[in-house]
Amino acid sequence: MQLVQHKKEAYWFYYFLSNFYDNLVNPLFWTVRMREESLDIGKLDDPNLKVIDVGSGTGFTTQGIVKRVPAHNVFCVDQSHQQMAKAKAKPDLQDCTFRIGDAENIPYPDDTFDRYVSAGSIEYWPDPQRGVDEAFRVVKPGGTALLIGPIEPGNPVGRFFATTWMLFPPEKDYFKFYEEAGFENIRYVYVDPHWFTPGKTHFGIAIAGDKPMDAKPKPKPAPGDSVAVVSALKPQDEEMTVARTALMIGRVALGSLAGFIFIPIALVGYLVHGDRQKHLPPEMRETLNTEQKTVLGALAVGVVALAWWLGKKR
Numbered sequence: 506m507q508l509v510q511h512k513k514e515a516y517w518f519y520y521f522l523s524n525f526y527d528n529l530v531n532p533l534f535w536t537v538r539m540r541e542e543s544l545d546i547g548k549l550d551d552p553n554l555k556v557i558d559v560g561s562g563t564g565f566t567t568q569g570i571v572k573r574v575p576a577h578n579v580f581c582v583d584q585s586h587q588q589m590a591k592a593k594a595k596p597d598l599q600d601c602t603f604r605i606g607d608a609e610n611i612p613y614p615d616d617t618f619d620r621y622v623s624a625g626s627i628e629y630w631p632d633p634q635r636g637v638d639e640a641f642r643v644v645k646p647g648g649t650a651l652l653i654g655p656i657e658p659g660n661p662v663g664r665f666f667a668t669t670w671m672l673f674p675p676e677k678d679y680f681k682f683y684e685e686a687g688f689e690n691i692r693y694v695y696v697d698p699h700w701f702t703p704g705k706t707h708f709g710i711a712i713a714g715d716k717p718m719d720a721k722p723k724p725k726p727a728p729g730d731s732v733a734v735v736s737a738l739k740p741q742d743e744e745m746t747v748a749r750t751a752l753m754i755g756r757v758a759l760g761s762l763a764g765f766i767f768i769p770i771a772l773v774g775y776l777v778h779g780d781r782q783k784h785l786p787p788e789m790r791e792t793l794n795t796e797q798k799t800v801l802g803a804l805a806v807g808v809v810a811l812a813w814w815l816g817k818k819r
């Protein structure tokens with residue numbers, strides 16, 4: 506069903522979420538430790554590299570990139586003005602280049618960048634293969650593309666809510682996207698927040714591959730293809746009839762509800778599994794901030810009030 510896996514829906518989803526993203530939501534699901542472990546396989550090992558960060562959002566992953574490559578060599582692309590405004594305000598990202606644009610139609614010519622990074626954005630791409638093909642196109646021969654995304658949950662209840670919300674590709678699809686795009690030397694690491702217990706599947710994956718030196722660009726889908734039509738639409742260009750607007754509001758509202766279920770799950774996971782981080786250096790430990798503790802407190806009060814009310818009714 507993937508309610509928010511659409512450019513317009515994703516645009517409006519982030520229009521609102523942007524206000525809570527850095528403090529409340531992102532640190533539960535995408536942490537400094539996960540980011541650093543992911544960037545480690547992206548070959549960001551030379552200060553002269555030219556790097557593109559696609560779906561750069563509020564710049565959390567970009568902040569990891571600029572620790573490895575100077576900010577003036579880093580180019581950020583995102584379709585959300587709200588998200589990009591937050592990134593632009595961060596002192597360590599002042600020298601990055603920011604450009605509004607689409608992951609499936611990256612606004613740069615072929616063979617422009619030494620490295621491509623995209624973290625947590627594939628979930629919203631209507632045609633993820635096209636997004637990975639674009640990574641291949643803009644990277645120079647011999648360059649590397651690193652993509653980080655969630656994995657379809659193995660638990661049926663989690664899978665229902667996750668896939669109602671947005672795209673959670675099965676793990677094998679990431680390899681298919683990379684192989685079909687033409688990447689070689691494909692490698693990966695799993696990325697799990699400490700509160701998540703891997704079972705049949707992991708929480709997320711960071712996958713990297715190199716563009717062969719003799720690579721030929723892959724043709725884009727023909728404009729008549731249905732996927733190509735959805736993919737080519739920029740959120741601001743789509744014509745919005747009353748029916749389409751109502752549908753979009755419904756999809757964003759329902760999709761957000763399905764997604765927000767993961768917030769209390771993660772918050773409770775933090776409480777229950779705090780001891781799993783004892784071995785980590787303090788700067789790598791995932792801890793709850795004041796906003797998150799406030800939400801957790803409010804949730805606890807809500808549960809106690811509900812239990813009391815139910816008890817009184819019996």
Ligand SMILES: C[S@@+](CC[C@H](N)C(=O)[O-])C[C@H]1O[C@@H](n2cnc3c(N)ncnc32)[C@H](O)[C@@H]1O
Pocket residue numbers: 512515516519531535559560561562563564565566567582583584585588606607608609623624625626629630
């Ligand atoms: C979960 S955020 C990740 C942000 C950032 N990479 C990070 O690490 O925090 C996903 C971002 O992808 C962006 N996005 C979604 N679909 C996109 C598209 N088709 N083109 C460009 N950006 C897109 C959203 O606007 C949002 O900022």
